Amino acid sequence: MQNDMTRDDLDKIEAGIRQKYFEVANTPDGKFQYPTGRKGLEILNYDKTLIDKLPNAVVSSYCGVGNPFSLGKINAGAKVLDVGCGAGVDTILAGMMVGPNGSAVGVDMVPEMIARAESNLKITGIVNVSFQNTAAENLSFPDDTFDVVISNGVINLIPDKEAVLAEIHRVLKPGGHLMVADQIAVSNVQKDIKARLANWFQ
Amino acid sequence: MDFLAMLKKAGFSDTQMVAETGFNSSPKTKGTLFRAFKAARAVEKNGKAGGDFLSKFQEFFDETYAQGALDRKTKHLIALGASLAAGCEA
Numbered sequence: 244m245q246n247d248m249t250r251d252d253l254d255k256i257e258a259g260i261r262q263k264y265f266e267v268a269n270t271p272d273g274k275f276q277y278p279t280g281r282k283g284l285e286i287l288n289y290d291k292t293l294i295d296k297l298p299n300a301v302v303s304s305y306c307g308v309g310n311p312f313s314l315g316k317i318n319a320g321a322k323v324l325d326v327g328c329g330a331g332v333d334t335i336l337a338g339m340m341v342g343p344n345g346s347a348v349g350v351d352m353v354p355e356m357i358a359r360a361e362s363n364l365k366i367t368g369i370v371n372v373s374f375q376n377t378a379a380e381n382l383s384f385p386d387d388t389f390d391v392v393i394s395n396g397v398i399n400l401i402p403d404k405e406a407v408l409a410e411i412h413r414v415l416k417p418g419g420h421l422m423v424a425d426q427i428a429v430s431n432v433q434k435d436i437k438a439r440l441a442n443w444f445q
Numbered sequence: 446m447d448f449l450a451m452l453k454k455a456g457f458s459d460t461q462m463v464a465e466t467g468f469n470s471s472p473k474t475k476g477t478l479f480r481a482f483k484a485a486r487a488v489e490k491n492g493k494a495g496g497d498f499l500s501k502f503q504e505f506f507d508e509t510y511a512q513g514a515l516d517r518k519t520k521h522l523i524a525l526g527a528s529l530a531a532g533c534e535a
Contacts, residue, residue, distance in 0.1 A: 277468035277476070287466065308476040309466035315480060398448075399474070408455035418485035421457065424466060426474040427448055 253402050260400050261353055268330065268355035271306035279306040284332075288313065293339050297332075301363045304330035308396035309424025312336065320344040321390040326379045326411060327351055327397025331360030331372070337393065338372035348384075350377040380406040384414045392421045399426040448479060456500075457481035458507050 263274070271279040278286055280303040284294050287310040294302060311333065317323060319342045325334040328349025337347035349372070351357050357376040364372055377383055379394075380403055392411050401407050411421060452460040459482045466476035484503050510520050 276470055283468070287468070308468040308470065309478050311478070314463060314478055396470075396476075404448075404451055405455065408451055408457070412456045412483055415483040417483055419483045421452075421479075421481045421483070423479040423481075425448070425477060425479065426470045427477050429473055429475055 248402060256400075256402055264329070264353040265355045267306060268353070268359040271304060271330075275306055277308065280304070283307065289336070293336055296339070297335070298366050300366060301330075301332060301335065304359060304363060305332040306330075306396070307333060307424060308426055311393040311395055311422040311424045312340070314422035315391075315420055317341060317391055318345075322388065323347040324382075324384070324389045324392045324411075324414060325349040326392060326394040326407070327400075328360055328374060329353075329356045329395075329397075331363050331374060333393055333395055334360065334374070335364060335367055335369060335372055337391075338369050341371065343371060346371045346373070348372070349374045350379060350382065352376070352378045380410060382410045382414055386413050387416045388414045390416055390419055392419065393423070394421075395424045396426060398423065448477075452479070452481045453507070456483070458484045458503055460507075461512070 267274055277283065281294070281299075284302065284305055285291075287307070289310055289312065306329065317337060317340045319340075321341045322345060323334075323337040323341060325331070325337060325347065328334045328351050331349045334347050334349035338345075341347060349357075349360055351360070351374070354376050357374050360374045364374070375383065379397065379401060392415055394411075398404055398407055415421065446454070449460050449462060459480075461480050463478040463480055466478060468476035470476070484500075510517050513520075515523070
């Protein structure tokens with residue numbers, strides 16, 4: 244899948260993603276082709292009663308491409324993993340859904356996004372959510388850990404998708420549910436680094 | 446390889462592309478919702494042979510009931526009808 248990519252290509256992609264999300268960690272405003280923040284959450288039909296409980300600073304940091312929670316119910320008491328959690332809005336919402344007997348963990352490779360997620364979490368006062376600065380291709384969790392894995396607009400950015408999906412499969416419990424919102428290519432993605440940095444999925 | 450094929454290769458079952466979200470990052474990509482399950486296969490832990498056999502069976506099962514000209518629900522209903530007509534009450 245990535246055999247036409249050199250080490251140099253992969254490094255450039257990773258550096259480009261790190262630079263973009265270093266900026267997004269501050270604010271997603273104007274950095275995406277689609278609505279972000281409260282507007283994005285409303286259009287994607289997120290649960291309004293949960294969104295209304297979140298401080299504005301948390302809501303404004305949302306930049307997802309879809310609503311993974313529309314794909315299935317998350318039960319009270321469940322353990323949820325958010326792969327590529329960014330500013331952690333989905334992770335925090337998952338924590339609210341699972342309640343005090345459940346937990347939600349967000350992982351992201353960009354340290355600035357994890358810092359934003361942690362500051363978002365702090366102002367919500369929610370205690371069953373945590374974040375880790377980890378690459379999705381190499382998760383630190385034991386096999387069969389999570390009931391649900393969510394991911395929003397991230398896997399398309401990762402060159403080694405097979406490694407990510409294998410890791411997600413490993414950490415899901417048997418019978419566990421993967422719910423993903425992501426970008427997929429409509430036509431052949433241009434074979435140049437600039438286009439891939441903007442978005443590539445192949 | 447598309448995303449559904451990658452999910453199957455990673456071992457997921459019941460893989461499904463559910464809907465487009467309308468949130469597109471570029472003119473060449475579209476926001477899309479996917480879901481998949483890790484098969485619940487308790488027997489697999491009893492031994493490799495059993496696991497291999499079951500995963501082959503699961504592949505056959507997934508392929509049989511995959512969305513095609515007929516949707517998944519219709520295929521399941523046809524199978525149910527055929528089972529009942531054959532006198533299978535299990």
